[in-house]
Amino acid sequence: MRALVQRVRLARVVVDDAVVGEIGVGLCVLVGVTHGDTEADARKLAEKVWHVRVFPDADGTMNLPVAEAGGRVLVVSQFTLYGDTARGRRPSWVAAARPEHAQPLVEVFADALGELGATVATGVFGADMQVELVNDGPVTLMVDVP
Numbered sequence: 021m022r023a024l025v026q027r028v029r030l031a032r033v034v035v036d037d038a039v040v041g042e043i044g045v046g047l048c049v050l051v052g053v054t055h056g057d058t059e060a061d062a063r064k065l066a067e068k069v070w071h072v073r074v075f076p077d078a079d080g081t082m083n084l085p086v087a088e089a090g091g092r093v094l095v096v097s098q099f100t101l102y103g104d105t106a107r108g109r110r111p112s113w114v115a116a117a118r119p120e121h122a123q124p125l126v127e128v129f130a131d132a133l134g135e136l137g138a139t140v141a142t143g144v145f146g147a148d149m150q151v152e153l154v155n156d157g158p159v160t161l162m163v164d165v166p
Contacts, residue, residue: 021051021052021053021054021057021061021062021065021125021129021164021165022051022052022053022054022101022102022162022163022164023049023050023051023052023065023068023069023101023129023162023163023164024049024050024052024098024101024160024161024162024163025047025048025049025069025072025074025160025161025162025163026047026048026049026050026153026155026158026159026160027046027047027074027075027155027156027157027158027159027160028043028045028046028047028048028094028153028154028155028156029044029045029154029156030042030043030044030045030153030154031043031046031048031094031151031152031153031154032094032141032151032152032153033094033096033141033142033143033144033149033150033151033152034149034150034152035143035144035147035148035149035150036147040142040143040144040149041094041095041096041141041142041143042094042141043092043093043094043139043141044090044092045089045090045092045156046086046089046090046091046092046093046094046139047069047074047086047092047093047094048093048094048096048151048153048155049069049093049094049095049096050096050097050098050101050151051065051095051096051097051098051101051126051129052097052098052099052100052101052102052116053097053099053102053116053117053121053122053125053126054102054115054116054117055115055117055121057117057121057125058125059124059125059128061125061165061166062125062126062128062129062132063128063129063132064165064166065129065163065165066129066130066132066133066136067132067136068163068165069086069093069133069163070085070086070087070133070136070137070138071085071087072085072086072161072163073085074086074159074161075088075089082159086138087136087137087138090139091137091138091139092138092139092141093133093138093139093140093141094140094141094142094143094153095126095129095130095133095140095141095142095143096142096143096149096151097122097123097126097143097145097146099113099116099117099122100113100116101116102115102116102117103115103116119145119146122145123145123146126145127145130142
């Protein structure tokens with residue numbers, strides 16, 4: 021599994037002109053799933069995201085995890101994180117898991133964050149989503165498991 025993690029001042033997901041998920045200060049996490057990923061991978065990725073230290077401490081050093089910065093996380097499924105652009109001009113999606121495999125794992129990831137203490141908002145799996153955010157820093161990291 022793979023997550024593109026962005027430290028945000030605010031983020032929201034809109035589907036059919038309706039806000040379906042919204043957070044203030046926290047992390048916007050785009051999550052991709054590949055074929056061999058498991059529930060254990062989803063939980064491990066959630067643990068890594070929950071503990072990654074990207075928020076400033078009192079000295080301004082990126083030293084705090086989201087847990088200490090309000091605990092808000094917006095989770096959005098993103099199969100294009102496994103797009104392959106090595107050949108030609110059209111990305112290949114071969115490495116992206118099929119929806120029936122990916123959706124449960126994205127849900128496990130979001131649930132695991134909630135179990136760790138996060139306030140979790142989500143997009144709608146498979147929907148045409150508009151993601152709006154204010155990236156703070158900007159801080160953007162790719163987090164992979166295993």
